[in-house]
Amino acid sequence: MPPDQDLLLNTAIEAVATACAITRRLQSERRTVAGLTKTDHSPVTVADFAAQAIIGHHLQSRLADLRLVGEEEGAMLCGAGAAPLCEDVTAALRAAWPQATPDAIVAAVDAGRHGPLTSGYWTLDPIDGTKGFLRGGQYAVSLAYLEQDQVRIAVMGCPNLAADPAAPLDRADARGVIVYATAGGGGWSVPATLPDATPTRLHCSADARGALRLCESVESAHSRHDLSARLLAALGCDTSTVRLDSQAKYVVVARGQADAYLRIPRKRDYAEKIWDHAAGSLIAAEAGATVTDAEGRPLDWSAGSELTRNRGILCAPPHWHARLLDALHRLE
Secondary structure (H helix, E strand, O other): OOOOHHHHHHHHHHHHHHHHHHHHHHHHHOOOOOOOEOOOOOEOOHHHHHHHHHHHHHHHHHOOOOOEEEOOOHHHHOOOOOHHHHHHHHHHHOOOOOOOOHHHHHHHHHHHEOOOOOOOEEEEEEEEOHHHHHOOOOOEEEEEEEEOOEEEEEEEEEOOOOOOOOOOOOOOOOOOEEEEEEOOOEEEEEEOOOOOOOOEEOOOOOOOOOOOOEEEOOOOOOOOHHHHHHHHHHOOOOOOOEEOOOOHHHHHHHOOOOOEEEEOOOOOOOOOEHHHOHHHHHHHHHOOOEEEOOOOOOOOOOOOOEOOOOOOEEEEOHHHHHHHHHHHHHHO
């Protein structure tokens, strides 16, 4: 286990809670710089940079020898034409970080420019599901600690996910939730606005007899919706699915709102980024789910910042995981 696990976990929860408050306010104000894109054509917003900066700053101020692998880079806040974006990010951080300056913000964002190490490091997706964020839907602030090629600590903020698992997934909640897990310590949930509240234990569904409830990505470019429909039909299930953005899908499975999360990339050589799955996979596993790739292999965190030895994601309670994996083998 990592040294000072309680310190690492509590620091991560505080950092994610602060980032959730900032991103929730930005989403409500629609200060998102929609249309700004990165070299991989994915969107990026003021909230992405603000969340990575505040988490980097928070971890730097409380933990020695920080190693953080983050999605964003400070270079996008510098150079010609970047001044309006940098000003917006600075303004967004003022309440939580009054002394923030552009140089300090860039340095905090670039705290996440380290490479993965076996000796222990954090990985961060400051806004997982940026398109969901832009459309007012689900998104997540996802932070995980890895050591010896294993995810040891996971903290995820879902600012629009209701604390009540019975609440509709397509309706934003005023408080949101923070879910967290430690390896061997179970998965837990607290309101995002009350991170010190008594946590609730997470349990995935134990019902093997009911109808299969499958969740998948909103974007058809992210996962093969056609294969999901064929898979459900092969199992004699309703082919409708729950579609939502971000690693919130892992949380939905972890607390029994859905029975499975399936992600099959359209390109067979596509490699998932570690920050897109590290936190969610541990949270779901600690709630009782089986998490593998689409071929049944454990997720391999030893290959750097990408899961190059895996293809796709299958997350489900054991009874459904086995059936889904068998059906996938027959269909592909």
